Amino acid sequence: MALSRAQGVLDELKALFGPRALLSRAAKEVYRYDAILVGPEPLAVVLPESREEVAALVRLARRHGVVLVPRGAGSGLSGGAVPEEGSIVVAFTRMTRLEVDPHTQTAWAEPGVTTARVSEAARPYGLFYPPDPASYRTSTLGGNLAENAGGPLCFKYGVTGDYVLELEWVDDEGGIQRQGRAAYDLPGLLIGSEGTLGLVTGARLRLLPLPRHRAALLAHFPGVEPLAEAVSEAVASGAVPARMEFMDPACAGAVEDYLRMGLPRGRALLLVETDGEEADLVEEELSLVEASARRHGAEVVRAAGEAEAEALWRARRAVSPALGRIRPKRVNEDIAVPRSALPRVVREIEALGKAFGLVVVQFGHIGDGNLHPNILFDPRRESEEKVWELAHEIARVALRHGGVLSGEHGIGLMKRDFMLEAVDPETLGALHRVKEALDPLGLFNPGKVLP
Amino acid sequence: MALSRAQGVLDELKALFGPRALLSRAAKEVYRYDAILVGPEPLAVVLPESREEVAALVRLARRHGVVLVPRGAGSGLSGGAVPEEGSIVVAFTRMTRLEVDPHTQTAWAEPGVTTARVSEAARPYGLFYPPDPASYRTSTLGGNLAENAGGPLCFKYGVTGDYVLELEWVDDEGGIQRQGRAAYDLPGLLIGSEGTLGLVTGARLRLLPLPRHRAALLAHFPGVEPLAEAVSEAVASGAVPARMEFMDPACAGAVEDYLRMGLPRGRALLLVETDGEEADLVEEELSLVEASARRHGAEVVRAAGEAEAEALWRARRAVSPALGRIRPKRVNEDIAVPRSALPRVVREIEALGKAFGLVVVQFGHIGDGNLHPNILFDPRRESEEKVWELAHEIARVALRHGGVLSGEHGIGLMKRDFMLEAVDPETLGALHRVKEALDPLGLFNPGKVLP
Incomplete structure (x- = not known):
């Protein structure tokens, strides 16, 4: 300029x-x-x-x-x-107005409100806001809306877009628009568009009654394969756990090195939480998962009470800092594949990591097949170019197995060029037409999402 | 031409x-x-x-x-x-391919498949497809997708669009597109667009495990006001019934004239069904609703078993034929208002009917405030113009109380011109831009939705 x-x-x-x-x-x-x-x-x-x-x-x-x-x-x-x-x-960090309306079980939130604050403000009314990206204490609703963020709870409760009743945004001419989820569903189009179609200035969010009971377990398996099979079987039998997280042996080992909480070595870990209105049912649903896990060779530890459950989730939340001690930098991949393809996908990614000579650990929201293979590296000793090449290969594994490029982190800059492989040219053309219709001058977040 | x-x-x-x-x-x-x-x-x-x-x-x-x-x-x-x-x-009535995949709990359906057939095909695997518009035995998925159809179960389970994992459609150039619910969510844009943006040729649908237990009750109230209050209270207390239907006294009277099943006269009726995995919890959830109903002056009859429950739902399904015996024609309005506004909205619509000298009965899915005021008339004796004028006034009542023009029937031709009152000019401009982007020649269903 x-x-x-x-x-x-x-x-x-x-x-x-x-x-x-x-x-x-x-x-x-x-x-x-x-x-x-x-x-x-x-x-x-x-x-x-x-x-x-x-x-x-x-x-x-x-x-x-x-x-x-x-x-x-x-x-x-x-x-x-x-x-x-x-x-x-x-x-948008200064646009932080938040108003909970317990009568309609909704909240109006500006984009700078942090995700966790919505549930905190709703709790006195016995309500909560389910989407819970790992960064929920720092991430903001504006970012969550842009990426249509999920989180561990999304297997049972759905993602950000499922909780938006109405959206307000500024269009490319500076007009302030506000629309509910009616035809055409422009709010649905803006959610997940990563800020490329307009600037969100507020949203009416749906809140849910807080479940009264929770129960949790930790199961450790000889490998990822039987773990994935146990999960598939439990889900097929009717269990809808609130959270189902897994770590491969490398990831679990890193967490144990970091926390020293007595996690078993060389095992794939599954953390499961069920929730609901009635204690009996919550325990029974967890028993379905436990039975499937045991049938696939797992040892199972049930959390006795809230404190033990909290310790399990502390292990999950420790993944990021734990990995930081192995190598100073990492690329956190984010793919989603059909649950049935998960064992093969995990195996292929493991093999790719070895072939590239880079440290790869895997964890994620196994309930909906959302996997986070992390490439750990030291930029002083390892080639960043090779890291990105591996990241690209990991995305290709997902596409080969009927999966998608992004489970919840979005396309952004990082995966923009991968879109050419993931989306057929006709659909890509349609995406460009939508972009040109709503932002013909290209004012909003250029260079993101669309190749 | x-x-x-x-x-x-x-x-x-x-x-x-x-x-x-x-x-x-x-x-x-x-x-x-x-x-x-x-x-x-x-x-x-x-x-x-x-x-x-x-x-x-x-x-x-x-x-x-x-x-x-x-x-x-x-x-x-x-x-x-x-x-x-x-x-x-x-x-699309000849495009009726339907394939259930129990492993992924999904179905691939072409647009000519009738709604009921999806659940029928899924039942042997213990699965079902929740959206249940009243016409589900005849209506097709293509139509359901076009209108983003709901139904009684949608309070708990959500509407058609919530069950679409992937959509296939033909665009304005004759290209076949297929996309999942990723950024930009074109499937979400097409769902509910009433065939104006492309022609849907298939959808991958999400199926759910069939709930193992159900329980139902009939509550009759002195009027719609205490009924609506009881519903609000029950929902606030954490009850999420699968179905919550209401009829005003005029509608209930018509059903009783038709079925002679012993429904009380001059009372507003509430039909409630809860469902779930465990019988105890299903009964307890129903008890929450029962207690709220009694606190608001209702008499409550609980269905003893499936057969009695089925009889209650027969009453609800009899509404359409029952109304046909009062007057040969009717306009079935479809508005949605905040649940808290429902008593006032019902009262104002009642008064409008009297002022216009036309028979108006009201029923609907009260859980989510979706109301169907029906204007019954005889075209040989009553002015059709006046009927449409009243329909327009009813829509205005909804808009005045923070509601929307259509709960589940769509805009179509009937409400196209009402859009000018319901949507601000800026948002309407954005809707037109989307239409022009995806269908610049105006090939698809012209004259619908957009004024």
Whole structure:
């Protein structure tokens, strides 16, 4: 961008937003990252405080032909919030209005509200908001909506989009739109579009009554294969656990090294939680899973009470820090495959890791086949190029087995070019037509999702 | 359309589809109707048997600038399948392939499969397909997808779109597309778009394990107001019944006249069914509803066993024939309002009926505030214009109370012009942009949904 034009944009931003529009160079630095990629320095970082400010910003961007990169907490794992040169980052962290309406069992939330805060505000009314991405204490609803985030609870409860009753967003002309889930379902189109079709400024969320009882178990298997078979069998028998997480032996070993909680070595771990209104039923549903697990050679430990259950989930949440001690950097892949294909997929990815000479550990939400193979590496000693090549090969394994490129992290920058392999040209054409219809000037988050 | 051009189209259709493309004038007659409106005679009625035939048809229509009106069983209630002059009706009744995969708990279904058939085919595997529009024995999946159909079970289980894992459709260039629910969610955009964005040729549906136990009750209240309050209270206490249907005293009276099953006169009726894996819990959940009902002055009869429960649901299904005996014709309105607004909405609609001097009865899926006020009339003695004016006023009541134009029947022709009052101009503009992006020539179901 020519300097004089850039200066004109900055002057207008200053007039519109005051000094907070013009973060210093150092302050801007953190807005170059998400949790996986880095981009160039943006032209400016703006922190709007209302839908009207967002609308004014879009009109300004339109006039000057400057692009906008929306951003939540920056905890994304596919580069969706990473800026490009000359862009304005729109950080929604100051739009944090949250209103729970216990009567209609809904909440109105602005995009800067952190995911965990919704359930916290709903709890006094006996309600909760189910989507629970691992980053739920820091991630924001705006980011969750952009990626249509899931989490461990999504096997039973569904993903972010399933809880959106109404969406408000600013369109490419700076108009403020608000629509329920009626024909055409534009909210459904915007959810998961990674900020490329409009800027979300609020959502009416559906809340659910908090389940009164929970029960949990840890099962350890000789390998991933019998584990996956046990899960399939339990689900076929009618069990719908709230959470079903697995770790391969390498991942479980890393967690044990980190926590020293007595997890068995060389075993694949399955963590299961059931929940519901009645204690008996919750225990019975867990027994279905336990029986399947034992039939497939597992040893099973049931958590006696909330405290023991909490310890199990602490193990799951320790995965990220535990892996950080093996190698300083990692690429967290995110694929989803039919549950029946899981044993083969895990085996092929294991073999790929060995062939590439890189450390790969695998864990994920096994209930819906959402797998997170992580490539761990040290950029001082291992080639980053090779790491990305392996990541690409892992995505190909998913596609070969009837799976998809992204379970819950989105396409972003990281998987954009993989889309050419995952989506046929006709459907890709349709996606481009939708983008051109809603954002003909290409103002919103350019370079993401679509190759 | 000029005669010679029309003849050219018919000749090509004949070449493509053989004699079945050219139904006789008498045979074509039934394709002018849905369950509520009539249109002009179409140019032709085609019954394709494969996605490839649908694609060929779209290319033909494109070449000749002829429009296509997709059609399922014609049981729709908003005129969505009603043809316009010179159009080709695409009746999907011969595309009836259905394959249940018990291993993945899914089914692949073509659009001509009737809704009930999916659950029938799934039952041997202990599975079912939850969406259950009242017409589920005749309505087809294609129509259900077009309208994003609900039904009594949708309070607990969700609507058609919640069960679509993957959609296949023919686009405006005759390309066959197939996509899962990833970004951008084009399947979600097509579902509920009433055939205006593409022609659906198949869907991968999610099936659920059949609940092992059910329990039902009938509660009768002095009026709709305490009934609605009891429902709100029960839902707030954590009950999620599978079905919650209500009838106002006029509707209940009509059903009693018809069935003579001993329903009380002058009372508002609530029918509730709970379901689940464990008999105890299913009964306990029903007890929550019963207690709320009694607190609001209801008398409650619990069904003793499946046969008594079935009798209750027979009463609900008898509503349509029962109303047909009061007046020969009816307009079946379909609005959805916040549950808390229901008592006032019912009262205002009652008053409107009196003011217009027309018979209005009300029933619906009270769990999610989906109300079906029916205007009953005799076209020989009562002005149809006045009936439509009243229907419009009823829609306005819904909008005034924060509700929406259509709970489950769609916009179609019938409510197209109401959209101007229901949707703000900016959002309407966005809907038009989406239509133009996916169907720039306006080939698909013109004149529906968008004003």
